[in-house]
Amino acid sequence: MALNPLHQFEIHELASFNLAGTEIALTNQSLWMIISTVTIMLFLTLGLRKKQLVPGKMQSVVELSYEFIKDLTTSTTGPKGLKFVPLIFTIFFFIAANNALGMLPGSYASTSQISVTFAMGISVFALVWVIGLYSHGLKFFKLFAPEGTPLLLMPLIVILELISFFARPCTLAVRLAANMIAGHILLKVFASFAVMLAGWMAVTAVLPAGILLGIMALELMVAFLQAYIFTILTCVYLNDAINLH
Amino acid sequence: MELTLGLKAIGAGLACLGMIGAGLGLGNLVGKYFESIARQPEAEDKLKGMFFIGLAIVEAIALFAFTVAMIIIFVL
Numbered sequence: 110m111a112l113n114p115l116h117q118f119e120i121h122e123l124a125s126f127n128l129a130g131t132e133i134a135l136t137n138q139s140l141w142m143i144i145s146t147v148t149i150m151l152f153l154t155l156g157l158r159k160k161q162l163v164p165g166k167m168q169s170v171v172e173l174s175y176e177f178i179k180d181l182t183t184s185t186t187g188p189k190g191l192k193f194v195p196l197i198f199t200i201f202f203f204i205a206a207n208n209a210l211g212m213l214p215g216s217y218a219s220t221s222q223i224s225v226t227f228a229m230g231i232s233v234f235a236l237v238w239v240i241g242l243y244s245h246g247l248k249f250f251k252l253f254a255p256e257g258t259p260l261l262l263m264p265l266i267v268i269l270e271l272i273s274f275f276a277r278p279c280t281l282a283v284r285l286a287a288n289m290i291a292g293h294i295l296l297k298v299f300a301s302f303a304v305m306l307a308g309w310m311a312v313t314a315v316l317p318a319g320i321l322l323g324i325m326a327l328e329l330m331v332a333f334l335q336a337y338i339f340t341i342l343t344c345v346y347l348n349d350a351i352n353l354h
Numbered sequence: 355m356e357l358t359l360g361l362k363a364i365g366a367g368l369a370c371l372g373m374i375g376a377g378l379g380l381g382n383l384v385g386k387y388f389e390s391i392a393r394q395p396e397a398e399d400k401l402k403g404m405f406f407i408g409l410a411i412v413e414a415i416a417l418f419a420f421t422v423a424m425i426i427i428f429v430l
Contacts, residue, residue, distance in 0.1 A: 115428075280414060287417035290424075338410040 114297040118221060118290070141217045142225070145206035174202070178340075185344040189351050193344075196236075200229070201340040208289060208332030212325065221289035223282060230278035233343050241350035252353055281342060288335050292328045299324060365426045372419030379412040 125134035156171035164172055178198045182190045204220060211218025219225050241249040253270040254263060302317040387405050391398045 280418075283418060283421055284410070284414040287421050288413075291417060291420055334406060334410055338407060341407060 113301055114294040117293060117297060137217045138219045138222060141210060142207065142219045145203065145210050145219070148210065149202050149206050181341060182344055185341065186348040186351055190344070190347065193347060197340055197344060200343055201336050204285065204339055205333055205336035208336060209329065211289065211293070212329055212332065218289050218293060220285055221293060223286045226286040227278070227282040229339070230282035233281065233346060234278040237346050237350040240347065244351060245353060249350070249353070252349060277346060281339060285335055285339055288331055292331055295324055296321065296328065362427055362430065366423040369419055369423040369426060372422070373416040376412055376416035376419070379415065380409065383408050383412060
């Protein structure tokens with residue numbers, strides 16, 4: 110019984126080839142990442158096939174999504190953040206598509222793997238360093254010593270600020286991965302209740318199935334909410350780097 | 355073997371006690387949201403966006419406790 114809820118997170122190879130000694134494989138995780146990327150690309154290209162001045166239904170959905178990301182970015186990072194709208198768009202829709210497609214039966218939630226989310230967290234962290242050092246030079250390190258702190262408290266404040274700064278990619282990664290893992294484990298546990306009850310008194314299996322329906326709605330909301338949280342935290346960290354406080 | 359399994363289970367159970375803090379935090383947050391809407395109903399639209407962000411950030415603490423429990427059971 111303990112194996113069952115975690116069995117869904119196993120990675121299986123689907124096709125592999127050998128490249129100079131290391132094996133490069135197409136796993137079910139990478140397959141579903143490819144499927145979610147293709148879904149986003151289809152959504153964007155098919156929505157903009159007929160470009161009219163007064164948009165039709167599909168085109169207005171695509172325009173709404175662009176407006177949403179643009180408002181999100183400019184409200185947190187100011188006008189200098191317009192350069193980063195493609196990145197924020199990619200982050201939001203990649204995470205949202207991966208999370209949402211992980212709700213389909215038989216699919217694999219790629220963002221439940223800490224490797225995927227930690228890679229994204231480290232990329233955001235590296236971006237903050239590069240942008241900060243490129244725009245402000247060594248004054249970027251003033252981020253760790255906020256203005257107006259008395260000199261006696263300075264060492265303590267700097268250490269605390271450093272710790273919270275370096276905790277950022279880890280919390281970004283673990284927040285997303287653990288939300289997905291916990292959600293899918295919960296779904297699997299209730300589904301196994303329904304399966305176990307269906308053998309004996311099939312009528313009572315309606316109860317866990319009903320709760321499962323509610324939890325699936327919650328998980329779908331959590332999927333988009335977690336994408337939004339990752340995106341808005343990325344915008345806030347970029348704001349720290351671009352406009353120092 | 356049995357002893358380590360039992361001790362791991364105790365460790366994981368203790369790690370999950372960390373979710374108490376997250377529960378208190380979430381209760382505070384939701385309570386203050388409702389109270390602020392009750393005091394000033396026009397503020398609801400302004401607060402709605404930040405409310406969900408705050409929920410997810412506090413929820414993350416509970417998930418850190420869950421992650422530690424998972425590490426205790428499956429990695430150690």
